[in-house]
Amino acid sequence: MKKLSFSLSLNRELILPVFCLLTVLLINLVKTPDFFDISLTNGAYYGFIIDIINRGSELAIISVGMTLAVSVSGGVDISVGAVAALSAAVITNILSGGEAAVNELHAPILLAIGAGLFSALLCGIWNGFLVARLKIQPMVATLILYTAGRGIAQLICGGQITYVRVNAYRILGTNFGNNPLPTPIYISIAVMIITGLFLKFTSFGLYAKTVGINSEAAKLAGLNPGTIKFIAYIVCAMLAGLAGAIYSSRIYSCDANNIGLNVEVDAILAVILGGNQLSGGKFSIAGSVIGAYTIQALTTSLYAFGMPSAHMPVCKALVIAASISLQSPVVKRLLNKHGKKYFKTVFKTVFKEAAGV
Amino acid sequence: MSFKELKTFDINKSLISITILLFFIMYGAGMLIFGRQGFAKPQVFLNLFINNAGLIVISASMTMVMIIGGIDISVGALVAMDCMILGDLMMNRGWSAWSSMLAVVILGIIYGLTQGFMIAYLKIQPFAVTLAGMFFCRGMAAVISSEVISITNESFVNISQLRISLPLLGTLNKHGKMIYPFIYPSVIVAFAVVVLMFLMLRYTKFGRAVYAIGGNENAAMFMGLNVRRIKLLTYTLDGFLVSVGGILFCMNTMSCFSDQAKGLEMDAIAGTVIGGTLLSGGVGNVFGSLLGCMIRGTAESFISFNGSLSSWWVKITTAVLLSFFIIIQSCMLIFNNRKISC
Numbered sequence: 001m002k003k004l005s006f007s008l009s010l011n012r013e014l015i016l017p018v019f020c021l022l023t024v025l026l027i028n029l030v031k032t033p034d035f036f037d038i039s040l041t042n043g044a045y046y047g048f049i050i051d052i053i054n055r056g057s058e059l060a061i062i063s064v065g066m067t068l069a070v071s072v073s074g075g076v077d078i079s080v081g082a083v084a085a086l087s088a089a090v091i092t093n094i095l096s097g098g099e100a101a102v103n104e105l106h107a108p109i110l111l112a113i114g115a116g117l118f119s120a121l122l123c124g125i126w127n128g129f130l131v132a133r134l135k136i137q138p139m140v141a142t143l144i145l146y147t148a149g150r151g152i153a154q155l156i157c158g159g160q161i162t163y164v165r166v167n168a169y170r171i172l173g174t175n176f177g178n179n180p181l182p183t184p185i186y187i188s189i190a191v192m193i194i195t196g197l198f199l200k201f202t203s204f205g206l207y208a209k210t211v212g213i214n215s216e217a218a219k220l221a222g223l224n225p226g227t228i229k230f231i232a233y234i235v236c237a238m239l240a241g242l243a244g245a246i247y248s249s250r251i252y253s254c255d256a257n258n259i260g261l262n263v264e265v266d267a268i269l270a271v272i273l274g275g276n277q278l279s280g281g282k283f284s285i286a287g288s289v290i291g292a293y294t295i296q297a298l299t300t301s302l303y304a305f306g307m308p309s310a311h312m313p314v315c316k317a318l319v320i321a322a323s324i325s326l327q328s329p330v331v332k333r334l335l336n337k338h339g340k341k342y343f344k345t346v347f348k349t350v351f352k353e354a355a356g357v
Numbered sequence: 358m359s360f361k362e363l364k365t366f367d368i369n370k371s372l373i374s375i376t377i378l379l380f381f382i383m384y385g386a387g388m389l390i391f392g393r394q395g396f397a398k399p400q401v402f403l404n405l406f407i408n409n410a411g412l413i414v415i416s417a418s419m420t421m422v423m424i425i426g427g428i429d430i431s432v433g434a435l436v437a438m439d440c441m442i443l444g445d446l447m448m449n450r451g452w453s454a455w456s457s458m459l460a461v462v463i464l465g466i467i468y469g470l471t472q473g474f475m476i477a478y479l480k481i482q483p484f485a486v487t488l489a490g491m492f493f494c495r496g497m498a499a500v501i502s503s504e505v506i507s508i509t510n511e512s513f514v515n516i517s518q519l520r521i522s523l524p525l526l527g528t529l530n531k532h533g534k535m536i537y538p539f540i541y542p543s544v545i546v547a548f549a550v551v552v553l554m555f556l557m558l559r560y561t562k563f564g565r566a567v568y569a570i571g572g573n574e575n576a577a578m579f580m581g582l583n584v585r586r587i588k589l590l591t592y593t594l595d596g597f598l599v600s601v602g603g604i605l606f607c608m609n610t611m612s613c614f615s616d617q618a619k620g621l622e623m624d625a626i627a628g629t630v631i632g633g634t635l636l637s638g639g640v641g642n643v644f645g646s647l648l649g650c651m652i653r654g655t656a657e658s659f660i661s662f663n664g665s666l667s668s669w670w671v672k673i674t675t676a677v678l679l680s681f682f683i684i685i686q687s688c689m690l691i692f693n694n695r696k697i698s699c
Contacts, residue, residue, distance in 0.1 A: 076484065130680075130683070130684075134683075134684060134687040134688075134691075135687060135690075135691070136683050136684075136686075136687050137635075137636040137637055139428070139636060140626075140630055140636050140683055141683065143623060143626060143627060143630070143679060144676045144679050144680045144683065145676070146623065147623065147627065147672050147673075147675050147676040147679065148672060148673050148675075148676030148677070150669070150672065151669035151670070151671075151672035151673040151676070152673065154667070154669040155669060155673070159667055159669070265488060265491070268484070268488065269488060272482075272485050272488075277482075278482045278484055278485060279482065308499070308503070310496070310499030310500075310503055310615055311496055311499055311500050312496065313492035313493065313495045313496030313499070314492070314493055314496030314497055314500060315496070316492045316496070317489045317490070317491075317492035317493035317496060318493070320485075320488065320489040320492065321475075321486075321489045321493075324481050324485045324486070324489065325475070325479055325481065327481075328475075328479040328480055328481045329480050330478065330479050330480050331479060
């Protein structure tokens with residue numbers, strides 16, 4: 001019984017994010033009838049849905065980390081885009097041996113990716129140190145790397161775009177071997193499963209919520225809020241570094257100015273759309289992931305409608321405004337007060353009509 | 358110092374004194390290093406204000422928003438939209454300079470009112486609301502026009518390029534002629550905004566209420582302040598000031614395109630933080646933000662005077678300065694808390 005009520009309450013939290021995603025998909029179904037078609041060409045699946053899941057992978061990965069950072073510290077990590085660019089710059093420059101464009105690898109790929117993740121880890125340690133030890137507000141603390149990260153990435157690249165034109169490096173961003181699904185999908189699913197297992201089988205999730213709701217109370221209860229915040233920021237930066245590797249593998253190069261540009265904004269948006277409060281505390285990773293795919297679905301479907309990319313933010317803004325207003329406490333209260341009665345009468349009349357027909 | 362004095366150690370004053378000190382150190386270093394290229398000339402100093410007039414106004418507004426405990430990350434996009442509307446009205450629709458400036462300011466007020474309503478009355482986090490606002494403005498700028506409009510409206514050019522020479526600080530040029538440094542009207546507007554904001558925040562009922570709400574919202578409510586209305590007013594004033602800043606920004610660039618002023622919000626936040634305002638609210642000073650913008654501007658002019666450094670060094674320098682400041686701030690806060698608790 002206890003388990004049942006728990007799952008029910010979980011589902012209730014996820015209703016709004018799922019509702020947003022379904023609305024976006026439904027509009028697509030009406031506007032572009034072939035939206036859900038998936039075709040198999042040259043041994044790989046193609047279609048809008050595959051595209052959404054594929055292109056949304058990086059955002060989903062980053063928003064998993066962002067959810068942890070937000071819930072633990074009640075602030076946002078705005079450096080993720082810059083960390084992704086930095087990690088991509090490190091990876092491509094190790095692979096190319098410092099040259100601008102190469103056709104063969106100068107170092108093993110795994111070593112390069114390891115180095116990229118290590119640089120992301122360093123960024124995470126810096127952010128975590130500022131947030132957890134020096135107790136600086138997260139947004140200000142991560143503003144440092146937000147400003148410097150791309151600068152350092154450009155310093156590493158020497159201000160130019162580094163190309164690694166090797167097929168082996170492209171595996172991370174495209175299909176590997178004869179696999180019909182793109183690799184980023186597998187990576188993002190792996191990240192979600194690992195995070196889910198980590199939160200389920202360790203007490204980290206509970207600790208994170210406790211620290212996010214009341215840091216002082218957590219301290220009195222015997223937890224070390226600093227360590228938990230530190231871990232959350234390291235995880236966030238590492239996942240951003242992983243996303244950076246996928247970004248650069250997709251375009252087999254590193255454009256330090258454009259890799260992960262504005263992804264921090266999208267990731268924060270995914271966290272908000274997932275029904276999480278930016279003030280910290282309770283969180284739902286599933287909600288954030290659904291939020292991330294909602295954003296990607298919106299972007300892809302707007303492209304499918306033929307909207308110029310520069311005009312897209314207006315639609316995005318309207319969707320965000322609508323969904324955050326729906327989730328605002330005042331509107332929720334109003335809906336609870338008057339909405340239930342209204343919906344009941346609407347449903348009753350609809351059912352009566354349907355029964356009559 | 359007696360114990361009582363120790364207890365009333367003012368974090369506000371000490372933070373700003375560090376900012377002032379750092380500005381003088383940086384400027385002095387610049388004079389030593391680039392003295393031969395003319396860094397010590399008064400005009401170089403005044404150029405700091407000319408180039409950053411828009412940013413100064415926007416930082417002043419950001420300071421107010423941050424004192425109340427909120428944040429506005431839509432300022433860069435709003436500036437882009439303002440510039441775009443100015444350019445479109447003057448160049449494509451034939452409006453006069455004054456009427457289009459008035460239109461931009463009124464639009465800014467309406468925009469601020471909307472954001473303020475969502476934040477104050479619907480109780481949505483300021484970050485989320487201004488995030489939506491940022492997308493909206495950036496998109497609208499692109500919807501208005503996707504091309505670069507350069508502004509050639511005669512009266513607008515005359516207003517923005519009107520040279521006001523300062524007869525006090527003249528220098529002799531190569532031919533022995535006395536040359537007076539000059540400023541543009543935008544600098545005067547920026548200064549007026551900073552002074553008015555300072556006076557308003559410090560001496561009016563509204564300003565005191567802003568500090569009170571930023572310090573502790575619940576306490577302010579129990580004191581009988583109308584928190585929602587003051588928040589609404591704050592964000593409306595923010596929309597107005599950012600639009601004024603946008604016009605000043607446009608006067609400096611004289612052109613507009615939809616990707617303009619990208620990242621300006623972070624510059625403004627950085628300037629404000631360097632100036633000693635805390636993001637958590639309740640502590641801050643408009644003059645500090647002015648100095649913060651100046652410090653950023655000095656770092657920028659270092660780069661341009663050196664010539665061989667690439668543009669990304671501006672970013673790295675700003676970040677180093679930021680981390681320096683933030684760490685000093687947090688150390689002082691910890692120090693202060695310890696002293697009070699003893």
